[in-house]
Amino acid sequence: DVKVTQSSRYLVKRTGEKVFLECVQDMDHENMFWYRQDPGLGLRLIYFSYDVKMKEKGDIPEGYSVSREKKERFSLILESASTNQTSMYLCASSRSPGLGSSSYEQYFGPGTRLTVT
């Protein structure tokens, strides 16, 4: 059974704190993604990675950074959390070396609901 796990389901942080969100997949997928989900806006891509130590900015990378030191793990970092980063964060993974010629399904983790006060 394929699995994407995220370190926390709920997280409460204070403004200015550094926040780490961890994601682990056990499917040996090349691609990993971080999305942010807000009502009425759908899933917006923050960053994705197509290989270890490789990363690409998505649509809303400002205020975020990522790290992928191992194939199975993809971390999202909020350097200095702000209230407008309160949201649901979803991690996903997929196989294929990229989103180019053949597109494979993405498997999502359960999400982390982050509240910044």
Next chain:
Amino acid sequence: QQPVQSPQAVILREGEDAVINCSSSKALYSVHWYRQKHGEAPVFLMILLKGGEQKGHEKISASFNEKKQQSSLYLTASQLSYSGTYFCGTLTSYGQNFVFGPGTRLSVLP
């Protein structure tokens, strides 16, 4: 650029049919459909590649009109389990810009 989904929300009775549309202003290579039930992660339904082929998944099928850059998801004889938010995701022909739409909330009532 985010694709447009319509309607934003729809309420059905069990057994009724529904159509959810997804359109883009850009040339598309593929369209993906996902369903997210309340409190759960999105789950993949199907991918449609350009060529206009229609795909099916149980009583849920979809089509892709390459000329109109539009895909439609058809839910036939809806069941309570179909309730959730349906997202389309589009991959453009030029580059690797995969983008999800804002979602369509579907509620099936007994």
